[in-house]
Amino acid sequence: AQKITQTQPGMFVQEKEAVTLDCTYDTSDPSYGLFWYKQPSSGEMIFLIYQGSYDQQNATEGRYSLNFQKARKSANLVISASQLGDSAMYFCAMRGDNTNAGKSTFGDGTTLTVKP
Amino acid sequence: DTEVTQTPKHLVMGMTNKKSLKCEQHMGHRAMYWYKQKAKKPPELMFVYSYEKLSINESVPSRFSPECPNSSLLNLHLHALQPEDSALYLCASSRPGTANEKLFFGSGTQLSVL
Numbered sequence: 269a270q271k272i273t274q275t276q277p278g279m280f281v282q283e284k285e286a287v288t289l290d291c292t293y294d295t296s297d298p299s300y301g302l303f304w305y306k307q308p309s310s311g312e313m314i315f316l317i318y319q320g321s322y323d324q325q326n327a328t329e330g331r332y333s334l335n336f337q338k339a340r341k342s343a344n345l346v347i348s349a350s351q352l353g354d355s356a357m358y359f360c361a362m363r364g365d366n367t368n369a370g371k372s373t374f375g376d377g378t379t380l381t382v383k384p
Numbered sequence: 385d386t387e388v389t390q391t392p393k394h395l396v397m398g399m400t401n402k403k404s405l406k407c408e409q410h411m412g413h414r415a416m417y418w419y420k421q422k423a424k425k426p427p428e429l430m431f432v433y434s435y436e437k438l439s440i441n442e443s444v445p446s447r448f449s450p451e452c453p454n455s456s457l458l459n460l461h462l463h464a465l466q467p468e469d470s471a472l473y474l475c476a477s478s479r480p481g482t483a484n485e486k487l488f489f490g491s492g493t494q495l496s497v498l
Contacts, residue, residue, distance in 0.1 A: 301483040311472055313427070313489035320484055359426055363483045371440065372487060374426035 270295045272360050272375035279380050281350045288335070289345040289358050289378045297364030302343040303372070304334065308356040316358075319343055350382045390475050390490035398498055399465060405493045407458040407475030415480035416458040417487070418450060421472045433458060434480045465497045 271294045281287035293302065304316040319327045319334045327334040335344040347354055360375040388409045397403050407416065415434050419427035432440035433452040447469075449461040458475055472494050476487040 297483070299483055301485075303486055305487075305489075310491065311474075311494070312491040313474060313476075313487070315486045315488070318484065318486055357424070363485070365483045371429060371432070376426055377424070379424075 270297070270300075270362055270364055270371075270373040272362055272373050274360055274375035274378050276378045277376070279378055281347075281354075281380065281382055283352060283382055283384050284349055286346060286348045287350055287380065289347070289360075289380065291343045291345065291360035291375060293341050293343060293360070293362050295362065295364050300362055300364040302334070302336070303361045303363070304332070304343075304345045305359045305361060306354075306356045307359065307377075313359070317345065347380075352382050352384060355380060355382045388475055388477055388488050388490035390473075390493055392493060393491065394494045394496075396496045396498060397462065397465065399467070401465075402461070402463045404462065405460040405473055405475075405495075407460075407490055408456055409477040409488065410456055411477060411488065412455075413477035413479055413488070414455060415478045415485075416452060417476040417478075418448075418458070418460050419474040419476065421474055421492070423472075427474055431460075462495075465495075467497050470495055470497045 273292045300321045302319045306314045317329045317332045319336045331348045333346045357377045359377045361372045391406045418430040421427040430444045431450040436452045447464050451459040472492045474492045475490040478485040
C-alpha cells in the first residue's frame with residue numbers, strides 16, 4: 269500500500285519569498301516516483317516536478333525544486349521567488365512500479381496563498 | 385500538442401438523464417484515466433484504460449460507464465446519477481506502465497446533478 273501525507277492544509281507566503289510545502293510518503297515498492305501537481309481555481313491539474321526513487325540529485329524545474337530525503341521518506345516542494353500566480357492547491361503524489369499500472373496516490377493537498 | 389481536451393466544461397443533469405463526458409488527447413499516450421474530485425479534496429481514481437482495455441475499475445457504481453473507442457478518445461457515460469455524484473470529473477493520460485510517468489490532465493467537467 270502507498271500513502272502520501274501533506275500536513276499543511278493551508279500556507280501563506282509573501283510575494284517574492286520562498287516557501288516549502290511538506291510531503292511525506294510510505295510505500296513497500298522498491299522503485300517509485302514522486303510528483304507534485306498544481307491545481308489553480310480553474311480546475312486543471314498541472315504537473316510541476318518529478319523525482320525518481322533512485323535519483324541521486326534533487327529535481328529542479330525553474331522556480332520549483334524538490335527536497336528529496338529518502339531515508340526520512342520526505343519529498344518537499346520548494347517554490348522560490350513566489351508569484352501571485354502561484355496561489356493554488358498543490359498535491360503531492362506517487363506511483364510505484366509494483367502497483368497496478370496507472371495507480372497514483374495523492375495527498376490531501378496544501379492550499380497556497382501568495383500575498384502581495 | 386500536449387493537451388488533454390475535455391467536453392463539456394460544465395454539465396447540469398437531472399437524476400433520470402443520460403449524458404456523456406468526452407476526453408481527447410493526441411500525444412500518443414496509451415493510458416487514459418477518469419478521476420472524480422470533490423471540492424478541496426484530492427482526485428479519486430475511477431477507471432484506467434491501458435491500450436484501450438479497461439485495466440482498473442475502482443469499484444465505481446454501474447451508473448458510470450467508461451468507454452475507450454480508440455487510443456485518442458475516452459468517454460464516461462452517465463445514467464441515473466445521484467446528487468452526491470456532483471463533482472469535478474478529470475480525465476488524464478500518460479504513457480502506460482512505470483513509476484516515472486507523469487499524468488497530463490484535462491481542465492475537467494464540472495458536473496451538477498439535480
